[in-house]
Amino acid sequence: MIGIKRPTWPMLGFILVLAFLVIYPLVMLFYGSFAGGGPGTTPEFSLKGYRAAFSDLGNYKVLWNTLWLSVIRTLCVMALAIFLAWVVTRTNTPWSRGLEVLVWLVFIGLPLLPMAEAWIMLAGPNGFVNQALKTILPLKEPLLNIYSYSGIIWVSSLFWSSIAFILITPAFRGMDASLEESSRMSGASTLTTLRRITVPALAPTLLGVTLMVFIRLLESFEIELLLGMRNGIFVYTTRVWILIGTVPSDYPQGMALSTVFLAFIFGLIVLNWKLLGQKQYTTITGRGFAVRPTNLGRWKYVTLGLVLLYFVIAFALPFFTLILGSFMKVWGVWMEKPFTMANWILTIKDSRMPLSLVNTMLVSLGAATIGMFVYSIISYIVVKTDFSGKKALDFISWLPYSVPSLVLALGFLWAYVGGIPVLHVLAGTIWIMMLAFIVRSMPLGCRVMNGSMYQVGKELEECSRSSGASWLTTFRRILVPILSPAFISTWIILFVIAMRDLVTIIFLYSANSRVISVIFLENWIVGEYEKATVVGVIMTVLVLAGALIARRIGAKQVVAA
Amino acid sequence: MKKCLYILVLVGILVSLVLSACAPKSTAPAASPGKATTTKSESGGAAWDKVVEAAKKEGKLTAYNFFYSGEAGASFIKAFKDKYGITIEGVQGSAAVNVEKIKSERAAGKDAADIFETTVTGVWSLKAAGLLSPIGSELPVLKEKTGWRAEPVSDPEGMVLLYGIGYISPWINTNLVKPGDEPKSYKDFLDPKWKGKIVISDPRLTPMLARLYVTLGRNGTMDTSFFTSLAKQDIKWASSVNEAASILARGEAYANVPSTDMFEGPLLLKGAPLKPIDVAEGAVTIPAPGIGVLKNAPHPNAARVFVNWLLSDEGQKAFHQPRGGTSIRKDIPSFLPAGARLEPKKSFLSTPADDEQGSRVVREKEIAKLIGIEK
Numbered sequence: 001m002i003g004i005k006r007p008t009w010p011m012l013g014f015i016l017v018l019a020f021l022v023i024y025p026l027v028m029l030f031y032g033s034f035a036g037g038g039p040g041t042t043p044e045f046s047l048k049g050y051r052a053a054f055s056d057l058g059n060y061k062v063l064w065n066t067l068w069l070s071v072i073r074t075l076c077v078m079a080l081a082i083f084l085a086w087v088v089t090r091t092n093t094p095w096s097r098g099l100e101v102l103v104w105l106v107f108i109g110l111p112l113l114p115m116a117e118a119w120i121m122l123a124g125p126n127g128f129v130n131q132a133l134k135t136i137l138p139l140k141e142p143l144l145n146i147y148s149y150s151g152i153i154w155v156s157s158l159f160w161s162s163i164a165f166i167l168i169t170p171a172f173r174g175m176d177a178s179l180e181e182s183s184r185m186s187g188a189s190t191l192t193t194l195r196r197i198t199v200p201a202l203a204p205t206l207l208g209v210t211l212m213v214f215i216r217l218l219e220s221f222e223i224e225l226l227l228g229m230r231n232g233i234f235v236y237t238t239r240v241w242i243l244i245g246t247v248p249s250d251y252p253q254g255m256a257l258s259t260v261f262l263a264f265i266f267g268l269i270v271l272n273w274k275l276l277g278q279k280q281y282t283t284i285t286g287r288g289f290a291v292r293p294t295n296l297g298r299w300k301y302v303t304l305g306l307v308l309l310y311f312v313i314a315f316a317l318p319f320f321t322l323i324l325g326s327f328m329k330v331w332g333v334w335m336e337k338p339f340t341m342a343n344w345i346l347t348i349k350d351s352r353m354p355l356s357l358v359n360t361m362l363v364s365l366g367a368a369t370i371g372m373f374v375y376s377i378i379s380y381i382v383v384k385t386d387f388s389g390k391k392a393l394d395f396i397s398w399l400p401y402s403v404p405s406l407v408l409a410l411g412f413l414w415a416y417v418g419g420i421p422v423l424h425v426l427a428g429t430i431w432i433m434m435l436a437f438i439v440r441s442m443p444l445g446c447r448v449m450n451g452s453m454y455q456v457g458k459e460l461e462e463c464s465r466s467s468g469a470s471w472l473t474t475f476r477r478i479l480v481p482i483l484s485p486a487f488i489s490t491w492i493i494l495f496v497i498a499m500r501d502l503v504t505i506i507f508l509y510s511a512n513s514r515v516i517s518v519i520f521l522e523n524w525i526v527g528e529y530e531k532a533t534v535v536g537v538i539m540t541v542l543v544l545a546g547a548l549i550a551r552r553i554g555a556k557q558v559v560a561a
Numbered sequence: 562m563k564k565c566l567y568i569l570v571l572v573g574i575l576v577s578l579v580l581s582a583c584a585p586k587s588t589a590p591a592a593s594p595g596k597a598t599t600t601k602s603e604s605g606g607a608a609w610d611k612v613v614e615a616a617k618k619e620g621k622l623t624a625y626n627f628f629y630s631g632e633a634g635a636s637f638i639k640a641f642k643d644k645y646g647i648t649i650e651g652v653q654g655s656a657a658v659n660v661e662k663i664k665s666e667r668a669a670g671k672d673a674a675d676i677f678e679t680t681v682t683g684v685w686s687l688k689a690a691g692l693l694s695p696i697g698s699e700l701p702v703l704k705e706k707t708g709w710r711a712e713p714v715s716d717p718e719g720m721v722l723l724y725g726i727g728y729i730s731p732w733i734n735t736n737l738v739k740p741g742d743e744p745k746s747y748k749d750f751l752d753p754k755w756k757g758k759i760v761i762s763d764p765r766l767t768p769m770l771a772r773l774y775v776t777l778g779r780n781g782t783m784d785t786s787f788f789t790s791l792a793k794q795d796i797k798w799a800s801s802v803n804e805a806a807s808i809l810a811r812g813e814a815y816a817n818v819p820s821t822d823m824f825e826g827p828l829l830l831k832g833a834p835l836k837p838i839d840v841a842e843g844a845v846t847i848p849a850p851g852i853g854v855l856k857n858a859p860h861p862n863a864a865r866v867f868v869n870w871l872l873s874d875e876g877q878k879a880f881h882q883p884r885g886g887t888s889i890r891k892d893i894p895s896f897l898p899a900g901a902r903l904e905p906k907k908s909f910l911s912t913p914a915d916d917e918q919g920s921r922v923v924r925e926k927e928i929a930k931l932i933g934i935e936k
Contacts, residue, residue, distance in 0.1 A: 038661070039668035041690075125813045145798075229798050230808075231764065232934060241800075243764045247656045247686045247919050330833045332811040346632050410661070418665035427671045507662055510673055511623055511650035522653035527803030527824065528631040546866060 004165065008471075014377060015393050022399050022439055025411030026262075028419060029403065033255035038410070039418025049252025050260075059239065059257065064235040069149065070217040076157040077213050078206070081164035084307060088165075089172040090180070092293045093303045100169070101551075102311040107162035108492070108547045109315045110322070111500040111517070112222040115526070116537035119146050119155050120226065120319035121325055121332055128321070147230035155223050158314040164213050166489065167447060171205035172198075173520055176456045177292045190294055207555060211272045212401070212447060215265055219404035236261060244410065258407045265402040269395065319540065321374045326537050331529035347534040352519055360515040363430050364546065367437040368495035371445055374438060375490055376483070379449035380475055384461065401443035405503035412436050413507035428510030436505055437498040444497075445490045452486035453479070479546060492547045499543045516542070600884060609664055609701050611643075615862035621648040622863040625659040626678040633827065633883035640879040641870060647863050656683025660690075667692060667857065675858035676867060682768055682916055684721045684851035693720040693853040696865055702872040708891035711848035713872060715913050723848035724880070726887040727821035727835065728903045729772050729911075730844045732806075735834040737815045746841040747773075747787060750794065750818060757795040760814035762805040764928045765935065768916070769802055771924050772845045773819060775915045782909075783840040785931055791818075792933035810835060822897060823849065826885025829901050836901055843907035848889060 028038065033050070035043035042145040053059055087093050088100045110118070122144040123129050130142035137143070145151060176323045179201055199206065221237040229238060236257070243254035296303060325331050327339045347353065375397075400408060416435075417427040426432040456479065464474040480487070502517050511517050516539055518519075523532035629638060629651045652659065658681040664676050677687055687693050688842045697703060697719015715721045731744060737758075743792035744750060750759060764770040775784035797814050805825045809817040810833035816823070822837065829835045852871065853863040870876040877888040885897045895902045929935035 037664075039665050041664065077787050124811070126811060174700070225800055230783070232796075232798055238800075242797055245655065245657050246766045246921070247660055247680075247683045249657050250921065330810055330828050330831045331807065333828075333833050335832045342632075350635065358870070413661060413665050417662075417671070418668040421669070424669040424671050427666065427669055428673060506654070507665075509652070511652050514652075522630045523653055525653055525801075525803075526628060526630045526634070527801075527806065527827065529807060531631060545605070 001258050011381065015381075015389060015396075017379070018393070019396050022396050022442070024419070025408065025415040025439075026399060026403065028414040029255055029407060029411040030259060032251055032410075032414065033259045034252075037251045038182060038414035049254075049256035051258040051259065052250075056253075061234055062234050065234065065360070065519065066218055067277040069152065069235060070214055070220075073153050073156045073160070073217050074210060074214040076153060077160040077164050077217075078210050080157060080310070081160035081168060081209075082199065082206070084161065084165045084310065085169045085172045086198065087307055088301045089169060090175075090177075090194075090294055091296050091300065092200060093296065093300045093307070096293075099304070099307045099311075102307070103162050103165050104492075104547070104551075105544065106159070106311065106314040107166060108496050109540055110159075110318060110537060111502065111520070111539060112159065113226070113502055113520070114322055114533065114540075115159060115318050116155055116223050116226040116320040117331075117533065117536075118325070118530070119151070121144075121321050122317065122330075123151065126152050126332070126334075147227055149233060151227045152223055152233070152304065154225065156217060156220060158310075159223075160213055160217065161310075162314065163216075163444075164209055166493070167209045167444075167451065168202070168205055169213065170448075170452050170455070170486065171202050172488075174452075176199055180294060181292065184294070188432045190296065190299075193294070208272060208447065208451075211268060212443070215268055215401055215527060218261070218265070219401075221404055221406060237406065240374075240404065240407060242405075255407075258403055262402045269398045269402070270411045277280070283552065285549070319537075322533055322540075323537055326520050326530065326533040328530055331533060336442075343530045343534045347531050347538070349520070350531075352391040352514060352522075353516075356514045356516050356519055359430050359513055360517075360542070363433050363437065363515055364495050364498040366430075367434045367441075367498040368491045370434070371438040371494040372487055372491045373440060375442065375445040375449050376480075376487065378442075379453045380445050380479065382446070383450055384458075384479075387472075399443075399445040400439050405440065405501065406506070408440060409436070409504050409507050412439075412504075417508070428513055430509075430515075431511065432508050433505045433515065434498075437494065437501065440501070440504045440539050441494050441497045445494055448490050448493060449486050456482055488550060488553070490549050495546050495550065500539050566704060606701075609699075612699075612862050616860070616866040617646060619860040619863040620646070620858045621650060622675040622858075623650045623652065623673055623865055624676040624678055624867075625652045625654065625674040626676065627653065627659075627680070627683075628678065628880075628884075629653065629658065633880075636883055637879045640875070641867060644875070645863075645866060646869065647866070649867070651824055656680050656686070659683070660686055663687065663692060663855070670856065672857040672859060674855050675856060675860045675864035676852060678706060678850060678852045679692050680768070681715070681721070681723065681847070681849050681851040681913075684853045685913070685916065687853060687855075688716065688718075688720045692856055692863070694858065695719045697722065698870060699865060700869045700872065702869045707874075709911060710887070710889050710891055711846065713848070713889050713921045715848065720853055721852070722852050722868060722872070724852060724877070724889050725823065726851055726889055727823045727847045727849050728844040728887070728905055728908065729769065729819045729821050730903055730905065731838045731840060732809060732817045732820045732825050733836055733838060734812055734815055735836050737812055738742060742815070742866075744838055744840065747818070750816065751787070751790045755794055755816070757797070758815035759791075759794055760797045760799055760805050760808045760817050761932070762799045762820075763934060764804045764924045764932065766800055767802050768924065769819060769821075770928055770932070772837075772847060772911055772915070774928050775918045775923070776845045776909050776911045777842055777916065780843070780909045782907075788834055788928065789932035792931065796932065796934075798934060806835075812879050819845075821847065822895075822903065823886050824882070826897055827883075829897065830883075830885045837903040839903060839905050841907075843909055844905035845911050846908045847911040879898070901912060 032038050034045050064278060084103055088096050121127055123144040125142045130144055133139060133143045179192050179197050183197045188196065217239060224235045224238050225241065228235065240254050240257055243250040259381065326343055329335065329340045378393060378397050382390050411435055416423045416432050460478055461474050464478045500517050502521050514537060520532050520535040520539065630632065630653045642648055659677065659679065660683060663677060666672055677684060694717045697714040703714065710726045711723065713723050715723055733743060762769050773783055797808065799808055802820065802824045805817050806820060806828055808814050810828045825835050852868060854868060855859065858864045871880065874890060874893060877890050877893045881888050882896045887895050925935060
């Protein structure tokens with residue numbers, strides 16, 4: 001690395017502030033697991049939450065469900081993501097740049113709750129697909145059942161594969177093609193080369209992303225709530241929701257369960273370090289490297305078709321279903337005259353909308369821009385310096401990943417609204433939401449930055465340093481230009497999350513700091529699913545517009561990469 | 562690249578600044594009651610006139626609520642503003658989320674909520690936390706000689722007020738259940754033909770099923786064997802009463818056991834094929850939703866004027882008409898069309914003691930286990 005062993009004062013200050021912002025809400029949750037609640041309740045310290053969590057046999061079944069469901073889904077997600085990334089970056093499939101944008105659209109496009117809602121309309125018992133199948137085949141019962149383990153696996157895999165794709169694409173793109181060429185020249189087939197050369201060469205990145213996806217699926221909530229509960233399928237997050245989502249809430253058990261899970265995920269993070277700590281996977285060095293794609297021959301049209309099919313199933317179909325639903329009098333009910341413009345007219349006239357749109361733009365643009373710089377600095381310190389505290393910083397950047405959004409949201413409420421008095425100034429403002437999004441997205445954002453940062457060989461920076469440049473100048477003049485695609489990607493990811501995350505801010509908003517995702521949630525809670533769907537469509541359009549503008553700004557850099 | 566990043570940041574900052582400059586101001590307009598008319602609910606004497614005057618000066622109130630959003634909520638909020646010039650700022654959320662928000666804000670001394678409106682259980686939990694103000698004796702509307710379908714003040718201190726009536730009974734999808742097949746008793750749902758066709762909102766998340774367990778159980782028209790037998794019917798579960806109503810309307814279930822007009826009514830008014838069933842065991846009459854004024858309300862007068870208006874004939878019409886709900890006042894008829902309106906031959910009032918009995922522990926440890934969702 002570039003030889004920074006002692007942190008400068010600004011660097012130390014940065015780490016301390018970051019540690020506080022991340023650790024403080026988690027400490028409050030830990031406190032809650034013993035004290036029986038958060039601020040405003042008289043603490044009664046005991047282990048009763050832990051006793052209840054461990055003595056309830058139902059919790060073990062729920063944990064087992066969570067575990068195996070996440071393993072299966074992770075395998076599906078990674079298989080799909082590797083295929084997509086390989087097609088887009090390592091083959092001569094036509095229109096590969098366009099295909100990459102389409103996969104991004106799947107991630108950007110639909111918030112999870114509307115996506116699950118759309119799949120109910122598509123593959124629910126009375127969904128379009130089942131109705132269509134009934135007219136073709138002699139079926140008495142619906143053939144597809146979205147309310148099942150396979151339904152959960154299906155919808156999760158479609159969505160999460162797009163995120164895994166985004167995380168692994170830079171590594172795929174950055175890999176020297178000479179390795180693959182050597183393999184093919186030695187007589188290996190395209191598939192053998194993918195299996196024996198491409199995937200092993202990228203193993204560190206793939207392992208890291210696999211672990212990230214696995215952890216995130218352990219914490220997945222919305223899909224399981226909508227598609228799982230119907231047939232009594234419960235996972236860890238829906239179990240926590242049952243404990244804390246009703247009055248009177250059982251915070252001790254809910255928090256104890258979360259703390260146990262937190263410990264488990266810590267273990268996974270440590271495992272990730274062990275796995276990746278020994279590997280060296282620099283792929284962008286001072287010398288040039290080849291990026292010649294694999295020639296698929298006629299198969300290139302098959303790969304093109306498969307990626308297009310993925311886009312249609314994962315984005316186009318649910319999005320258009322959602323648009324259709326937004327015009328229905330009663331969501332999903334086919335009556336004599338089922339359609340109306342009223343949902344759109346009433347939503348546009350909704351007095352909450354103007355302020356919420358302004359707040360949404362402020363929070364999303366602010367979180368994306370500030371977060372992008374914060375994550376790049378974290379990533380720089382973790383990847384490019386040698387000072388002893390960097391592991392701790394890396395660990396801190398992972399921490400927000402260790403609890404589900406719902407639990408983290410509660411931690412934020414307890415920490416910043418009810419906790420240390422000096423922080424109360426943030427209560428109910430857009431600033432606390434911005435902060436929550438920056439903290440929540442930190443693991444993902446830092447991983448995107450790290451992935452690219454690792455690929456930059458040390459000799460580039462060493463040249464700069466030996467020419468007398470400071471670390472800040474080196475960062476600004478060498479790394480920032482090289483890493484521009486990662487900056488753009490991080491910005492877009494944060495922007496998307498801040499625009500549409502429903503759960504992280506559930507406890508944090510006030511009447512004046514409401515963002516558009518809150519209006520979705522409010523309509524949803526009160527059972528106005530049609531108007532929630534309208535808001536879901538508006539959110540999707542706004543997110544797409546924002547992301548495409550950002551991508552256009554950075555297009556030259558992405559192409560150059 | 563550097564240039565592009567700077568452009569991105571600048572664009573972000575500029576858009577933020579422009580938007581913040583254009584942002585509608587959150588402060589409420591000065592109170593200027595336009596079409597203010599005095600109704601009988603307002604004739605509370607000089608002391609009440611002072612409260613109304615002070616409320617108008619406050620100009621706004623913040624309601625942490627469950628029901629005041631959407632189309633129905635908008636017309637209701639407008640009706641109140643038209644009368645008093647007082648703006649209602651709503652923060653919608655489930656009872657659990659809003660209770661936690663209110664407690665945390667109290668701990669921080671940053672009280673934002675004036676009103677808490679939600680399920681009866683939710684409002685009772687804030688009372689238990691010592692966060693509600695006793696207002697029952699202050700409201701002129703409660704001194705009217707109006708007949709009430711249930712007592713609107715549910716506690717001796719006058720902290721938890723109720724302003725609607727729900728009849729808890731089975732609901733069916735009329736496209737799927739033909740008139741001859743309609744159940745006449747809860748026991749009919751135990752017939753194998755109903756297997757896989759019943760949706761129930763999870764008793765651990767909603768107290769709906771607990772009403773049957775406790776109130777009908779107390780009155781001897783239902784016993785625990787019903788729940789254990791129902792467990793064998795391959796139940797479809799919903800995470801909320803609204804979701805259960807939507808599942809029934811979409812035809813993914815034939816019956817919702819049980820539900821109320823409070824949740825099915827809005828869908829029915831929009832044309833969904835729904836109908837309540839008057840079963841032999843009788844309906845449970847539940848006075849709900851509940852409402853309370855916060856002890857540390859920033860706008861205490863506006864909050865009181867609002868609750869008083871809500872219980873008046875005008876407020877009751879404004880709230881229940883668009884939702885198809887049943888008013889707590891006898892002088893306001895049901896807003897559901899005839900045939901879709903439940904007029905139970907036999908009904909039992911759910912009491913605060915029943916609520917206490919149907920508490921979380923009972924719901925989780927007894928009912929959920931009996932019906933098989935909690936192993």
